[in-house]
Amino acid sequence: MLNFADSKLEQIMQEEQEDILEQITNSDYKYGFVTDIEADEAPMGLTEDTVKFISAKKNEPSWMLEYRLKAFRHWQTMETPEWANLTFPTINYQDIIYYSAPKQKVAPNSLDEIDPELRKTFEKLGISLDEQKRISGIAVDAVIDSVSVATTFREELSKVGVIFCSMSDAIQEHPDLIKKHLGSVVPATDNYFTALNAAVFSDGSFCYIPKGVRCPMELSTYFRINAANTGQFERTLIVAEEGSYVSYLEGCTAPMRDENQLHAAVVEIVAMEKAEVKYSTVQNWYPGDKEGKGGIYNFVTKRGICAGNHSKISWTQVETGSSITWKYPSVILKGDYSIGEFYSVAVTNNFQQADTGTKMVHLGKNTRSRIVSKGISAGKSQNSYRGLVSVAKNASDARNFSQCDSLLLGDKCGAHTFPYIEVKNNTAMVEHEATTSKIGEDQIFYCNQRGIDTETAVALIINGFAKEVMNQLPMEFAVEAQKLLAISLEGSVG
Amino acid sequence: MLKIENLQARIEEKEILKGINLEIKPGEVHAIMGPNGSGKSTLASVLAGREDYEVTGGSIDFLGKDLLELSPEDRAKEGLFLAFQYPVEIPGVSTTNFIKTAVNEKRKYQGLDPLDAAQFLRTMKEKMKLVQIDQSLLSRSLNEGFSGGEKKRNEIFQMAMLEPKLAILDETDSGLDIDALRIVANGVNELRSSNNSFLVVTHYQRLLDYIVPDFVHVLYNGRIVRSGTKELALELEEKGYDFIKAEVEKETV
Ligand SMILES: Nc1ncnc2c1ncn2[C@@H]1O[C@H](COP(=O)(O)OP(=O)(O)OP(=O)(O)O)[C@@H](O)[C@H]1O
Ligand SMILES: [Mg+2]
Numbered sequence: 049m050l051n052f053a054d055s056k057l058e059q060i061m062q063e064e065q066e067d068i069l070e071q072i073t074n075s076d077y078k079y080g081f082v083t084d085i086e087a088d089e090a091p092m093g094l095t096e097d098t099v100k101f102i103s104a105k106k107n108e109p110s111w112m113l114e115y116r117l118k119a120f121r122h123w124q125t126m127e128t129p130e131w132a133n134l135t136f137p138t139i140n141y142q143d144i145i146y147y148s149a150p151k152q153k154v155a156p157n158s159l160d161e162i163d164p165e166l167r168k169t170f171e172k173l174g175i176s177l178d179e180q181k182r183i184s185g186i187a188v189d190a191v192i193d194s195v196s197v198a199t200t201f202r203e204e205l206s207k208v209g210v211i212f213c214s215m216s217d218a219i220q221e222h223p224d225l226i227k228k229h230l231g232s233v234v235p236a237t238d239n240y241f242t243a244l245n246a247a248v249f250s251d252g253s254f255c256y257i258p259k260g261v262r263c264p265m266e267l268s269t270y271f272r273i274n275a276a277n278t279g280q281f282e283r284t285l286i287v288a289e290e291g292s293y294v295s296y297l298e299g300c301t302a303p304m305r306d307e308n309q310l311h312a313a314v315v316e317i318v319a320m321e322k323a324e325v326k327y328s329t330v331q332n333w334y335p336g337d338k339e340g341k342g343g344i345y346n347f348v349t350k351r352g353i354c355a356g357n358h359s360k361i362s363w364t365q366v367e368t369g370s371s372i373t374w375k376y377p378s379v380i381l382k383g384d385y386s387i388g389e390f391y392s393v394a395v396t397n398n399f400q401q402a403d404t405g406t407k408m409v410h411l412g413k414n415t416r417s418r419i420v421s422k423g424i425s426a427g428k429s430q431n432s433y434r435g436l437v438s439v440a441k442n443a444s445d446a447r448n449f450s451q452c453d454s455l456l457l458g459d460k461c462g463a464h465t466f467p468y469i470e471v472k473n474n475t476a477m478v479e480h481e482a483t484t485s486k487i488g489e490d491q492i493f494y495c496n497q498r499g500i501d502t503e504t505a506v507a508l509i510i511n512g513f514a515k516e517v518m519n520q521l522p523m524e525f526a527v528e529a530q531k532l533l534a535i536s537l538e539g540s541v542g
Numbered sequence: 543m544l545k546i547e548n549l550q551a552r553i554e555e556k557e558i559l560k561g562i563n564l565e566i567k568p569g570e571v572h573a574i575m576g577p578n579g580s581g582k583s584t585l586a587s588v589l590a591g592r593e594d595y596e597v598t599g600g601s602i603d604f605l606g607k608d609l610l611e612l613s614p615e616d617r618a619k620e621g622l623f624l625a626f627q628y629p630v631e632i633p634g635v636s637t638t639n640f641i642k643t644a645v646n647e648k649r650k651y652q653g654l655d656p657l658d659a660a661q662f663l664r665t666m667k668e669k670m671k672l673v674q675i676d677q678s679l680l681s682r683s684l685n686e687g688f689s690g691g692e693k694k695r696n697e698i699f700q701m702a703m704l705e706p707k708l709a710i711l712d713e714t715d716s717g718l719d720i721d722a723l724r725i726v727a728n729g730v731n732e733l734r735s736s737n738n739s740f741l742v743v744t745h746y747q748r749l750l751d752y753i754v755p756d757f758v759h760v761l762y763n764g765r766i767v768r769s770g771t772k773e774l775a776l777e778l779e780e781k782g783y784d785f786i787k788a789e790v791e792k793e794t795v
Contacts, residue, residue, distance in 0.1 A: 488630070489594075490630045491630050491631075491632055493590075493592055493593075493614065494626065494629070494630045494632070495632075495640075495644075496591070496613070496614035496615045496618070497590050497591075497614055497615075497617075497618050497623075497624050497626075498618055498640070498641075498643075498644035498647075498700065498704070499615050499618035499619040499644050499647045499648045499651070499704070500615060500643055500644055500647050501613075501615045501647075502615075504643065504647070508632070508635055508639075508640070508643060509632055509634075509635065511634070511635070512632060512633055512634025512635035512683065513633065513634050514634075515634045516634075
């Protein structure tokens with residue numbers, strides 16, 4: 049049975065088929081341009097002075113600087129994790145610029161005063177900073193390199209009590225909320241990259257949905273890396289108070305460069321009783337070229353806590369970019385009857401490597417989690433699913449269902465599945481299913497015989513494969529994401 | 543419509559088609575019969591452009607074009623359709639979406655605008671009636687979990703949607719119950735006109751009671767060894783292939 053959303057989606061997707069074809073034949077990575085804009089940068093390298101420099105640039109209160117310095121000192125005692133199924137050269141942390149902000153001629157007081165060059169950059173990326181041109185109610189926080197340059201619909205949202213602003217503004221304007229929640233889900237000491245992020249994070253978004261409010265529009269952050277030799281370290285915090293709801297989307301792109309660039313982000317979500325947060329990501333960082341040169345190293349820690357009973361956190365991710373992806377959006381199911389979901393499509397092509405998955409930590413009673421992971425590997429890429437389902441001693445009647453499917457294009461790529469299950473309560477029900485399949489030549493030929501060329505056939509087949517996850521995305525983004533899948537796999541068959 | 547001359551093809555060094563000659567004129571229905579492994583599906587695949595088969599000799603003219611020069615998708619868009627003996631499954635791709643893509647690819651090739659949702663739905667409803675296929679089947683993933691008969695019916699439905707000039711049906715009748723057989727045959731007969739042609743591969747005379755062919759050919763060991771009218775099919779039904787095999791052996795000695 050087709051429900052309305054499905055058939056509507058299908059219709060939209062169908063209408064986009066033309067575009068997909070065009071884009072497949074056209075371009076490789078279409079976001080690879082560089083904006084020529086003067087930047088205000090920190091000196092290269094990382095010392096306590098760098099941390100102080102960033103904090104000073106942002107005019108931060110002393111408690112924030114203290115937080116950063118503590119994290120930095122801890123980071124210095126740590127080592128890069130090596131357990132993931134990834135190989136890459138050692139990162140020299142002294143070769144990176146940790147702060148780079150586009151110089152705006154005047155500090156913009158309103159959206160109208162934004163540097164036209166920046167406005168153009170985002171327009172080229174399909175992101176409008178013009179509130180008049182809103183696409184079906186999506187508020188955007190636009191982050192370029194180390195700073196947020198604009199956040200749309202702040203005023204309109206504030207009318208219902210929703211706070212949506214850059215992290216820098218939040219630290220100035222809502223210090224109590226930040227002090228209370230920042231690092232409460234992902235402590236600075238959690239891992240190597242969270243410590244680094246806590247020390248040098250420069251911007252990101254803050255969303256606060258008050259009690260009982262259903263956020264009237266989609267919130268989104270668009271991350272753009274522009275400057276060379278910089279790293280991007282953003283920090284996102286979403287707090288959903290009792291009975292509230294928000295759907296949040298994150299997108300990202302970067303120029304094509306021969307050097308690798310580091311992106312180490314932290315996202316934290318807090319969902320109180322009966323609150324629901326839906327977090328979707330379309331990750332399209334520059335993946336490197338066909339020989340594996342360049343691309344973003346994407347080391348991200350995302351975690352949500354279902355703090356209250358009957359709360360729900362749902363992660364949906366479409367990962368097509370980055371030369372390396374290391375990312376495990378997780379949910380701590382603390383409240384009774386809380387629900388955690390993870391829907392993922394990870395595509396790797398050429399020399400890309402992805403080690404991604406989730407952790408579902410069942411602490412409360414009657415908690416539920418659902419994991420649907422679809423890995424698509426092509427070229428010489430390596431695609432790993434790594435997932436943990438743990439059920440604590442007191443978490444009675446916990447349920448988990450995991451489905452991990454891999455699709456291989458060609459025979460030089462790899463798909464791997466690493467499920468970890470730790471159950472300490474015998475009322476738990478944990479189910480794991482995994483499949484691996486290949487796009488068959490007979491499937492391609494069947495499509496060809498119906499007049500569908502090979503590239504379109506592959507797009508059709510992979511979108512079919514990924515459908516269950518794509519259906520979770522807000523409709524406007526599902527179309528974009530579908531195109532992206534096709535483009536990422538361009539030239540990998542035939 | 544189609545003119546095959548001295549067609550030879552092999553797969554993995556194995557010679558399968560050893561010089562096929564066949565001409566099909568617009569409006570004609572040709573039936574091909576022959577024992578298992580004689581090369582019927584191979585012929586169909588070569589016509590459709592399957593790359594596994596290497597054409598080692600001969601020529602094929604399709605509507606004035608050198609068929610062997612065309613890619614499989616262009617052959618399809620030029621109006622060649624193959625109803626597969628074993629239709630493949632494509633999980634997650636709804637049958638409707640698949641057919642819509644196919645229809646619009648063909649329209650694009652012909653320089654026509656794609657059908658919008660309403661137009662497409664209208665055409666679909668019409669053709670669904672023709673082959674009596676259920677809506678619920680079409681919203682499911684392409685051929686996934688379809689019964690043998692449902693897959694075959696879906697092939698004929700796609701044929702009806704794509705309106706090919708030449709349709710090759712490879713054992714579309716096998717696995718169909720009596721009613722389904724009649725429905726499929728009716729579907730074919732509805733589409734039959736003086737402008738399009740059919741090449742029907744079958745093992746059973748029964749189908750030819752419903753789809754009455756203009757010519758019947760017997761394929762044996764990679765060659766067409768007998769051609770005749772529909773009476774030839776009746777004779778085969780009665781006597782089996784042995785008498786033909788015997789005759790062929792005699793001739794080649
Ligand atoms: N991939 C392959 N490798 C080797 N031999 C093959 C291959 N495909 C087909 N053949 C052989 O080619 C011959 C012809 O096969 P084909 O499928 O054309 O026969 P058919 O006349 O359609 O038979 P049936 O009536 O059983 O459908 C058979 O001997 C078959 O085993
Ligand atoms: Mg056959």
